[in-house]
Amino acid sequence: MLLRDRRVxxxxxxxxxxxVPLGMFPVAVVLAVHAWTGSFAMAGWVSAAFTGGSAVGLTVQGHLIDRFGPDRTIGVAGGAFVVAVVALVSVGGGPxxxxxxxxxxxxxxxxxxxxxxTAVRVWLARSELSSPQRVASYSLLGACFQTGLVFxxxxxxxxxxxxxxxxxxxxxxAVSAAASAWFLSNVRRGRAESLPVVAAGEEPRMVARSSYGPMLAxxxxxxxSGAVGGVATLVIPRVLEAAGSVESSGLLFATLAVGEVVGAVAYGAMRWPFGPVTQLVLVLAGTGVLVAACTFTTDRPWAFGVLLFGIGAASGPVAVLLASATELAAAGRAIGAASGAxxxxxxxxxxxxxxxxxGANGQSGTPVVLAVLASVVLAAAALPFFLRRTLRAGHAS
Incomplete structure (x- = not known):
């Protein structure tokens, strides 16, 4: 059993x-900026800045993990994050x-x-686990990731x-500092891979074993998938503000994350009668339909929450399948960079x-935002067909 392996x-x-800090920050910063300014539009821009910064950080840290190993990368990043958060609160709450x-x-x-x-994904991809064990590990990783987003x-x-x-x-x-310390203690005890894989001066190269087509898909x-989370960050507080309970936004965010935990665990535990390409098409199409249904429930938070759970449950398998596809489409020495990208x-x-x-026009603009999002997700349901060779090769191995 994978969980009996102390390293895993x-x-x-x-x-x-x-x-856990990743699940906390988007909710906390929206509520904090709204408390400081009274504007959800400003809160949306600050949330977008954090998310955009995370995108840059993922790419940079992915390269650094490939080159220098996770211990130095995570240690420096952890200290910088705490400094940035303290500065943000000092400036945002100041006169x-x-x-x-x-x-x-x-x-x-x-x-x-x-x-x-990202560091753990790299370790799993480079481990001696068999292909089915790695898929199971990605499911467990997805469940752990989403559990953190619940808390x-x-x-x-x-x-x-x-x-x-x-x-x-x-x-x-504070939570991020504690989590980084925990990870670094595991590294020092030898439970995590801490040696650089790419030699100094050598650039990791993405997609060495396949064309760029699969990576683009x-x-x-x-x-x-990311657009769903970004829209939810603003739509959930707006729906609850209209109901007079914006302070309870965390509960609906947790509902979405619980759905993703259930989806990831169920996907890893079940034997599916069809291949990964069909699986991806179905879960993406299902997500689009559920998002479309949300446009009719913005005035009923309980029904909106039920649909959020379903959206989360569909997102779990997407994360697992994309992690597996990335491993198959990228060169072994560039998995960290590819995953980060x-x-x-x-x-x-x-x-x-x-x-x-x-930027939507208050509560009245929320259904329009959700309708546009549903169209984007449904259009993306065609993209798995460009991954047929990549996913089938991994499924057969």
Whole structure:
């Protein structure tokens, strides 16, 4: 059993702990900026800046992990993230608040958020696990990742009630520092791969074993998935604000993340009667249909929450299948860079989704935003056909 291997279980726990701050920050920063400025539009731009910064950080940290190993990369990034969060709270909550500085600090926080998940994906891809074991590991990794995203919004809800939205941001910094320390302790105990794989001065090269076509399809699917999360970051608080309970936003974010946990675990545990290409088409099409259904439930938070759970459940298998496809489409020495690039595309799409949703005309514009998002996801359901050779090769091995 995979979890009996202390190296595997240690890596997966690191993903869970390190993902909690990622689940906390987008919710906390939207609530904090809204409390400071009274504007969801400004909150959307700050959230988009954080997400865009994360996209840059993923790419840069992916290259650094490939080149120098995770210990130095995560250690430096963890310290920079804490400094950026403290500066963001100091400037945003100060009397001389300057919006551009708040946006820049949010972007710096995103870029420096430690990419522990990327480091663990690299370790799994380079491990001696068999192909079925790696697929199972990716499912477990996805479950740990989404479990962290469940706890994140719930911790924000507690922090906002007990402290304040700005205090919740400081809690994010503290949790991130603790998670980074946990990961680094695993590295030092030899449970994580800490040796550089690419020699100094040698650039990792993406897609050495296949054409760029599969990676472009992967990026397209990742962008559609990321847009769902970005739109949700602004739509969820707006739906609850109209219902008079914006402070409970964390509960609906947690509902979305719980659905992703259930989806990832169920996907890894079941034997599917059709191949991975068909699986991807079905879950993407299902996601699009559920997002479209959300346009009719923005005035009923309970029904909106049920649909969010379904969207999350469909997203779980997408994450697992994209991780497997990336491993197959990228050269072994560039898996970290390829994985980082894929998630960067997702985060950039998420940033665009947040900015688009934040600029919508209040509550009345929410159904329009959701309708556009549903169209994008349904269009992306055709992209898995460009991954037929890549996914079938991995499925057969």
């Amino acid at each position: 279980s240690g890596q997966l726990l690191s993903v869970l702990f390190a993902t 001389a608040r300057w919006a551009p500085v708040v946006v820049v600090l949010a972007a710096v926080a995103g870029a420096s958020l430690p990419e522990v998940t 994140g919004p719930l911790l924000v809800t507690v922090a906002v009630v007990w402290v304040s939205p700005a205090g919740a941001l400081l809690v994010v910094g 992967i990026f397209g699917i990742a962008a559609a 894929r998630i960067s595309v997702s985060l950039l799409a998420s940033a665009a989704g947040s900015a688009f949703a934040g």
